[in-house]
Amino acid sequence: MAEPGVETRTRSSVITARAAASFEPVGRSVATARAFVRDTLQGWGYSDVVDDAVVLTSELVTNAVVHAGTTADVLCLRTDEGIRVEVADHYPEREVPLQTTGQSFGSPDSEGGRGLLLCAALASRWGVDYTPTQKQVWFQLDLPQRPVGARSAGPLLPVPLLPVADSHVRVAVIQIDRTGAVSAWNEDAEELFGYPAKHVVGKQLTDFAAWPHTPGTGTGIAEALQLSRWEGSYGISGADGRVVPVYASHLRVRDAEGEPSTVCLLVREQERAVLQTPQRAPQNAANSFTDNHTTDPFEVFIGSPAPDDLDSLLQRTVERARDMLDADAGFLLLATDDETELEVRATTGLPSARQRFARVPVETGAGRYGSARMPAVHEDLAAVPGAVPLLNGTGMRSVVTVPLKVEGRLTGSLGVSAEAPGRYSNEEALRLQFAADRIALAVESARLGELEKLRRGSLSFLVEASDLLAGTLDRDQTLALMAQMTVPTLAAWCAVYTIADQSSEPYLSYVLHEDEERIDGLKALLSKINPPEPVPTPGARIWAAPGEAAHQAALTSSMRSLGLGSTPALGSGIGTTLATAAAVGGETVVLPLVARNRVIGMLTLGKPSDDHFRQEILELAEDLSRRAALALDNARLYSERTAISQALQRSLLPPGLPEVPNVEVEVIYRAAGEGNEVGGDFYDLFPIRDGAYGFAIGDVCGTGPEAAAVTGLARHALRLLAREGFGGPAVLERLNAAILDEGSRSRFLTLLYGELWPQEDGSAVLKMVCAGHPLPLRLRQDGSVESAAEPQPLLGVMEDLELYEQTITLDPGDVLLCVTDGVTERREGTRMLGDDGLADVLSTCTGLTAGAVAGRILRAVERFAAEPASDDMAILAMRVPEPHAN
Secondary structure, three states: OOOOOOOOOHHHOOOOEEEEEEEOOOOOOOHHHHHHHEEEEEHHHOHHHHHHHHHHHHHHHHHHHHHHEEEEEEEEHHHHHHHHEEEEEEEOOEEEEEEEOOOOOOOOOOOOOHHHHHHHHHHOEEEEOOOOOOEEEEEEEOOOOOOOOOOOOOOOHHHHHOOOOOOOOOOEEEEOOOOEEEEEEHHHHHHHHHHOOHHHOEEEHHHOOOOOOOOOOOOOHHHHHOOEEEEEEEEEEEEOOEEEEEEEEEEEOOOOOEEEEEEEEEEEHHHHHOOOOOOOOOHHHHHHHOOOOOOHHHHHHHHOOOOHHHHHHHHHHHHHHHHHHHOOOOEEEOOOOOOOOOEEEEEEEOOOOOOOEEEOOOOOOOOOEEEEEOOOEOOOOOOOOOOHHHHHHOOOOOOEEEEEOOOOEEEEEEEEEEOOOOOOOHHHHHHHHHHHHHHHHHHHHHHHHHHHHHHHHHHHHHHHHHHHOOOOHHHHHHHHHHHHHOEEEOOOEEEEOOOOOOOOEEEEEEEEEOOOOHHHHHHHHHHHHHOOOOOOOOEEEEOOOHHHHHHHHHHHHHHHOOOOOOOOOOOOOOHHHHHHHOOOOOOEEEEEEEEEEEEEEEEEEEOOOOOOOOOOHHHHHHHHHHHHHHHHHHHHHHHHHHHHHHHHHHHHOHHHHOOOOOOOEEEEEOOOOOOOOOOOOEEEEEEEEOOEEEEEEEEOOOHHHHHHHHHHHHHHHHHHHOOOOOOOOHHHHHHHHHHHHHHHHOOOEEEEEEEEEEEEEOOEEEEEEOOOOOEEEEEOOOOOEEEOOOOOOOOOOOOOOOOOOOEEEEEEEEEEEEEEEEEHEEEEEEEEHHHHHHHHHHOOOOOHHHHHHHHHHHHHHHHHHHOOOOOOOEHHHHHHHHOOHH
């Protein structure tokens, strides 16, 4: 025998869904049957025929349970043409009506036959079937013709509830060939991302896609382009280097030759409503929990395959919950680790996504209706304003919420709401709780997986941040790194305040926004308000001042634009002011920068309008602030010590070289070690008296600050003693005694000291003492090179020195080259430049100026070895020019 309720008249139509229920022969069953049919048809999206179907079902079920006194079996069938409802009772001994034209079924005022009369008036087709055990009345309602091309439509909404978009919505149309390369790029794509078509066509889309931009995207861009259809979010790296968040719709097509390609439509993420397709779930899912015992209830509710990431799972859950109860909106919140707050993680049907990551307390009031730990039904939120904080100002009137629990522990809350009051009862709460119980474990498992992924990502982020911060000791670069690491990874904008010392006020040192055009307006806003208090308490604290100041500035600018006020506002105009207000209108937090038990600044992070920080992000920002504070303080200490060191070192260098008549002089000096300006090598050239000049080049044993101290002693002593009238040997003997007086701090010193007398005939007379120093070299005009002095004992070793002076005359064109051992001892492996190598280089300098000679010597030293020099180096070249060169 055929299955009861399956009518042969509909075999030509494909049955796409079915729902069945039985009702006991009691009066309240009629209302329950009406609700069953209404919920079923609205869930299928057949709201056009709901009212007629409910009226007919009500009459037929009344006949069965009231008049016939038997159980009523109701079966709803969905077909391509419309819907068919069958009502059967168990009292078959009834008159068979004749379906002939003009046949009267009774008076509308009489109880008997009124259901059949209504069927004849309202149904597209209807009929009655008898079996030995039951009578079945069925009717079919065809769907009205809809406009060609209409696929879906939404209700009328107040303007404030419409999705927000720019005044000119741009839809980028990009076509991708079978290799993944861009083959078409429209003008809107150029405007959105900044690339002209000629720079993009032929390149791989993966070269520009920052995948994934949003958390929870489990499919790669290459895989998504191969799917027949795909929708979702990712990022495109713009021409200016910033990532542009987009919502994309991909469709795989083939041309007339069968060549496949993918057409991608992209809009800005905040304008996703332009492309996003509403996903409505199969509405027989709720009943399948009990009707189909072979199907996993979780898969029936969520769909198969189930999403493999938390965000997609949560979004699918709220959409299915909304559809299951024919709601206008749905929302899902996850509990924090301490279960004291719930964090909004997914919504559908609410005015905007501004609620994402907002937090509400688990216990919002006294009694079971104020706790998220128990199911709750609110028939009218207008009577209890604030009962569900998430729905404040959304226009929702009725709501049902149920907890998500795993092993008795609260893990979240699932709710649906409607704009009409009185839509939900305990029956709907039970259905929703049944669904919540099926998905709670999967949600908790996905949440734990996300936390583990976030922890791994946080650890990687902090390791990379530490490496970057440790790689610089420059204060300004450290400030820039701090801001660049937080924007846009942790926040939309960042400001760093620094405190020079305990008595100083916080100073705004650096400002960064993810949109470079907002930086100036943000900086102007923050400059107008008092900085946050430098509280050393760890953790993030809310700072409301920027948002309030921005709101007031926007209000003032708006009033001025309307001619209602004259108070100046922040920014250069109303556009800048309003943009700044939107940029800082969300949550703003301040984290102290504490290093060595002192607050050295504050790190301020902000979100755009109506946006909030996740707790995990704040904890990550706190870890970053501790590392950044230490790096910033290290940079400060390094800068202070470097400034002091450089100031002291500069005081050890000669203030400048004097002009010596008829003698060219050039000096090149290189101190070994980063940050050193003076080392163990030194030079000097100074006037002694009219017509006489002293010159010196020396090398203190060692490098660095200790050697520089002896350098200062030697240079100043030479000047003082020479100007007192002492000759060369006497000057060096007294300097030797001064070095020995330093005791354990004394250093060996090699020194070439001499006196220079330019002569009227164009030559120059030099008297020199070479105390343990590399011998000076004389270059004659014929290219020959010879030593210009003899070696004598170095200084700082023996008390009694017997030094003598040697005199030479430099003829026009001659060069005297004096160097330290950093030049002659330049090494490459076992090779050394040496005195002979230096003489060979000098022999090629005939006819060059003193500056050119010194430069050629330096280049020869640098090219002799690939490694940087490890010793100090000084080069002093003096040349007597030829007469024609003057």
